Amino acid sequence: MLIVVLKSLWGGKYILQYIKNRCLRIFPALWFAFILAMALLLLFKVISFTSFLNLDLWAWFFGQITIFQYYTPNLLRNFGVGTPNGSLWTIPVELEFYILLPVFFLFLKHISIKVKFIALFLFSAMFNFLWTSACESGESILDKLIEVSIFPYLYAFLFGGLMFLNWSKIKWFIEGKICYWFLIYGLYCYFADALPGYHLDDWTTLLANLLLGILTISAAFSKISLGKVLHGNDISYGIYIYHMLVINVFVQMKFVGNISYLLMALIITVCIAIISWVFIEKKALSLKYKL
Incomplete structure (x- = not known):
């Protein structure tokens, strides 16, 4: 992803286009991951509709759809490994780099x-x-x-x-x-x-x-790279933002301690990532030059 970002900024003329491209790549799927997390929390009764009266939950909502994904309130600690989608803590780090990168170029x-x-x-x-x-x-x-x-x-x-x-x-x-x-x-x-x-x-x-x-x-850049196998369909971001949701479901259901569970989690994650790419990410990226 870094090389794609550098190519975008290096070859681009407009900083606003760069910002728009990064937002279209990051946020649509991220918001879908948030919706999935919410559905799972309700399904496993970690939260109920009365929980919406809790300000800590609303703070978590805000963090998940913006740049503060590392925040997890105590009322969600009983789900999975202790945080609904723990891998998202790196999203703020990535976004900070996207903000700093044009500064390196412009100043x-x-x-x-x-x-x-x-x-x-x-x-x-x-x-x-x-x-x-x-x-x-x-x-x-x-x-x-x-x-x-x-x-x-x-x-x-x-x-x-x-x-x-x-x-x-x-x-x-x-x-190669x-x-x-x-x-x-x-x-x-x-x-x-x-x-x-x-x-x-x-x-x-x-x-x-x-x-x-x-x-x-x-x-x-190998001859058998995943990008060539997938014919340009990029599911890497989807795997990154959805895999902990799947793992947490398996932990919550006590499907642990067996290699078959790991393989099942991997297959489910890839399937969700493919769906996300086809119906969310790819469509969002098609808006780059339309908005």
């Missing part, structure tokens, strides 16, 4: 975009290192707000941006090389005893994150 024009990306990459990585070392419990309000902000993760977005800006020079050792990168990534994680993570405990975690990013991009 400080006298500085090369690559220099800006590298400087901000180093700043974000260092910020994450310092935040991780200083954050002991992670329970303070400040720690929680930092965790759902763009700053600890900006380096990952900018790493993808640097790859986009230098794609003509580096694509020869990434395109997924097997090599999978091997490199696996060997590195094994011998460095490192795994990717949100918190950068040391440089090995940072490198694991970057290698995972290269592996993902290599997979996207």
Whole structure:
């Protein structure tokens, strides 16, 4: 998605068109996910119609349809793993990047975009290192707000941006090389005893994150990429925003502890993502040049 966004902004002439494109991509399916979450909460009697008198629930409504998806009131903690659609906490992070990206392009024009990306990459990585070392419990309000902000993760977005800006020079050792990168990534994680993570405990975690990013991009540009199999039908966003709803239903019904449940959850998630793409996302994207 990052490369698509950069192409949109890099090749576009109008910032309003960029904003409209991002809103059409993010919000229609996000609002449908909210409707599904509401239906499930009512179906499993986590809330009732009298719950609508609770201001905390209305605060959650507002957060789900705007940019505060990380907020979950206590009255919803009894559903699934404790939050109706927990994966949406990354939506504010993504939206913050979409807001910051045009700032990089429009301001400080006298500085090369690559220099800006590298400087901000180093700043974000260092910020994450310092935040991780200083954050002991992670329970303070400040720690929680930092965790759902763009700053600890900006380096990952900018790493993808640097790859986009230098794609003509580096694509020869990434395109169609997924097997090599999978091997490199696996060997590195094994011998460095490192795994990717949100918190950068040391440089090995940072490198694991970057290698995972290269592996993902290599997979996207492989000869058997999912995009080619799906013939341009993009269900990645749908899988991202619907999978926790499905998992929470399985947890609520105590369908856990068996690999067959995992496969069932995956199949159901993909089916919902396909429906969302065909009837919501694709139609919303068709409005890009009509509105």
